[in-house]
Structure formats: C-alpha cells, structure tokens
Amino acid sequence: MSAVTTKTSEETILDEQSTLRLTFALPGESLSGQTKKDEKTGALIVEREDEYKYKDWLPTWEPTFYKPLEFFEHVDRGTNANPSFINLFPPQKLKNDQIKFRSISPKFGVEVTGDVQLSQLSDEAKNELSLYVAQKGVVVFRNQDLKDQSLDFNKKYGEYFGPLHIHQSTPAPKDYPEFHLVYRKVKKDESSYVFGDRLAGLDWHSDVSYELQPPGLTFLVLLDGPETGGDTCFANAEEAYERLSPKFKSLLEGLTCCHSGFEQSTAYKAQGTLLRRAPVAHNHPIVRTHPLTGKKSLYISGNFATHINGLKLEESNLILNFLKDFIKASNDLQIRANWENGTVVCWDNRRVLHSSTVDWDNAEVARHLYRITPQAEKPF
Numbered sequence: 293m294s295a296v297t298t299k300t301s302e303e304t305i306l307d308e309q310s311t312l313r314l315t316f317a318l319p320g321e322s323l324s325g326q327t328k329k330d331e332k333t334g335a336l337i338v339e340r341e342d343e344y345k346y347k348d349w350l351p352t353w354e355p356t357f358y359k360p361l362e363f364f365e366h367v368d369r370g371t372n373a374n375p376s377f378i379n380l381f382p383p384q385k386l387k388n389d390q391i392k393f394r395s396i397s398p399k400f401g402v403e404v405t406g407d408v409q410l411s412q413l414s415d416e417a418k419n420e421l422s423l424y425v426a427q428k429g430v431v432v433f434r435n436q437d438l439k440d441q442s443l444d445f446n447k448k449y450g451e452y453f454g455p456l457h458i459h460q461s462t463p464a465p466k467d468y469p470e471f472h473l474v475y476r477k478v479k480k481d482e483s484s485y486v487f488g489d490r491l492a493g494l495d496w497h498s499d500v501s502y503e504l505q506p507p508g509l510t511f512l513v514l515l516d517g518p519e520t521g522g523d524t525c526f527a528n529a530e531e532a533y534e535r536l537s538p539k540f541k542s543l544l545e546g547l548t549c550c551h552s553g554f555e556q557s558t559a560y561k562a563q564g565t566l567l568r569r570a571p572v573a574h575n576h577p578i579v580r581t582h583p584l585t586g587k588k589s590l591y592i593s594g595n596f597a598t599h600i601n602g603l604k605l606e607e608s609n610l611i612l613n614f615l616k617d618f619i620k621a622s623n624d625l626q627i628r629a630n631w632e633n634g635t636v637v638c639w640d641n642r643r644v645l646h647s648s649t650v651d652w653d654n655a656e657v658a659r660h661l662y663r664i665t666p667q668a669e670k671p672f
C-alpha cells in the first residue's frame with residue numbers, strides 16, 4: 293500500500309515516509325478521484341452529471357464532528373410482537389397465495405415476495421418484523437418501495453426500532469448522517485482497492501460492533517446496481533456456536549473480546565474522508581444471547597475483533613483465528629443474498645455475520661445502497 297499524505301478535520305497528517313498498511317478492507321466506497329470539496333461548506337461531495345433518480349442519496353461528508361454516543365435503555369420492538377405474525381403476513385393474504393416464502397437454506401434466511409410492502413407496515417407489523425428477522429437471521433424482501441420514499445420517511449421508519457447509528461466515517465446523504473451509504477461508481481479497476489494488496493475480499497463482520505450498543509435489526513436498501521454481482525454473504529453465528537463441542541463452549545463462556553473502531557477510522561482517514569466521531573473500542577461477550585429468542589451466538593466481528601481479554605496475545609490470536617477460519621470454511625452455515633431492483637435485505641446483526649462480495653468491477657451502472665441501522669442493546 294503506498295504512503296498517504298492527507299489532512300483531515302482533526303489535522304492528522306501521515307507524511308510521505310509513513311507506510312500505512314490498511315488491514316481494514318473498506319466496504320463502502322473508494323474515494324480517489326470521485327469526491328469534490330464544496331468550498332462554501334467544506335463538505336466532501338460526490339456529484340453526477342446524468343439524470344440519476346437518487347441524487348439526494350449521493351455520498352457526502354460534512355465537516356461536523358459529533359459527541360461520543362451515550363448509553364440508552366433499549367427495548368427491542370420484537371418484545372411486543374405477536375409470534376403468529378398475523379399483522380406482517382395477514383392470514384387472508386397467505387390463504388390467497390399473495391405472499392410467498394422461499395427458504396434460502398434449511399437453517400436460516402428466507403426470501404419474501406408478493407404483497408408485503410415494508411413502507412406500509414403498521415406498528416404491530418413492524419414489531420413482528422423485528423421478531424421475524426431475529427428468528428430467520430436474514431430476510432430478503434423483493435419489489436419494495438422504501439427507496440422511493442423520502443429520506444425523512446426512511447429516517448422516521450428506522451427510528452421506530454431504535455436511535456439511528458451515525459457512522460464514524462462512512463459517507464451519508466447531505467443532511468442525513470443517519471444513513472450509511474455504499475457507493476461505487478462505474479470504473480474498470482474499482483475493485484483494486486480490495487485486491488491491490490490481498491487475494492481475498494471476505495470479511496465476516498457484524499456492523500460497527502465496536503460501539504457500546506451495536507445494531508440489531510438492520511436494513512440494506514438497493515437504489516441502483518448492476519444486474520448481477522455484489523451479493524451480500526451471511527453466516528449463521530448461532531449455528532456456528534452450536535457446532536462447538538461442550539468443552540470449547542465452556543471455554544468461551546464468560547470471555548469478552550475487544551472490538552475496535554480505531555483501525556477503520558485510520559483507514560478512512562488515510563483516504564482523506566472527514567471523520568464524524570472519535571473512534572472507540574468496547575468489550576463484548578464472545579458468546580452473546582439474543583434478547584428475543586434467548587439463543588446464543590458467536591460474536592466475533594472480522595477486523596473489529598482485536599483480542600480476547602484475559603488471554604495472552606498468542607492464546608487470543610489462536611482462538612480468534614480458529615473461530616474466524618471455522619466460519620470462513622463452513623459454507624453449510626452461509627448463504628448469499630442477491631440484489632435486484634426493489635430489494636431490501638433485513639438482517640439481525642446480533643446473530644449473523646456478513647461480508648460483501650467484490651465482483652462487479654465491469655458493471656455498467658454504479659452500485660448504490662443505503663443502510664438503516666438502528667442501535668440495539670449492549671450485548672450480553
């Protein structure tokens with residue numbers, strides 16, 4: 293990785309002699325040559341000349357630095373859900389075959405098609421959605437119109453489930469820092485930011501796990517993208533935990549792992565982005581319990597999970613690498629969610645890990661998605 297000279301809002305300078313190897317693969321966007329500074333506001337912006345329908349959702353970094361996140365009591369909306377899901381999937385519609393389900397794998401993940409419009413759900417149905425996604429891990433909804441609702445609508449929609457997470461460094465639409473954006477423009481070597489210095493792009497993680505209260509139910513909404521490519525891969529962290537032997541499970545019980553946002557912050561900073569918040573690190577249990585289902589899952593989040601507390605360096609590396617490798621190798625606890633116009637993928641960041649797939653660098657159109665990321669409880 294070449295040396296980087298950049299100056300950020302925090303006045304941090306990496307000089308020409310510094311060699312910074314970015315071990316953190318940036319999932320959202322490569323910025324070189326596509327951002328412009330708005331001289332009036334100081335914001336970094338991405339512009340498009342064409343008649344693009346979703347210009348309001350184009351990436352910006354505004355020079356606003358936020359306070360650290362504060363603890364809040366979280367009660368999952370799924371706590372009040374009707375476990376028969378009669379509001380989310382009304383029996384009459386099921387009877388008339390107006391809603392169809394396809395299991396993506398026998399263990400987890402389901403695709404829902406037909407007469408379900410997320411934007412139109414009642415509060416009761418939203419409560420059920422939270423429980424349903426907790427049970428299924430991943431739910432792929434097709435033909436959704438969330439992307440055609442206003443940014444305000446999407447913000448209020450997400451806030452129903454919890455305070456929306458403002459990312460420390462990834463781009464967001466102007467005036468809406470609560471949305472995390474994925475944006476890749478059409479460029480032949482667009483994937484070189486990943487494969488320039490490594491062979492594989494997989495990074496099984498749970499979003500922003502370094503926060504005190506990382507997200508639970510999470511929405512990723514496609515605005516525009518190529519016909520094929522960019523699948524989101526998911527791994528079932530409950531199944532991963534269940535497969536461990538009783539003796540290994542008991543070794544992990546009670547251990548906590550440090551999840552750090554510092555490396556991600558450094559990586560974005562090196563690209564010249566404006567950071568929104570000082571990076572943080574938090575300790576979370578390696579085996580966490582889901583507040584709605586009571587099920588346990590492995591909570592070891594890719595590059596965020598740096599070390600296990602109370603173990604020596606080599607011991608910690610051995611266990612973390614073993615767990616990460618085991619999940620990587622287990623295609624029988626993984627699925628892929630593909631994207632088409634109107635797709636919204638909901639997942640529960642508490643019980644599945646995910647990774648992007650970088651295989652679309654010859655695409656004809658830009659790849660553009662937004663994530664709605666309500667924060668949830670402090671992992672326990």
Ligand SMILES: [Fe+2]
Nearest residue numbers: 319498499646
């Ligand atoms: Fe992610």
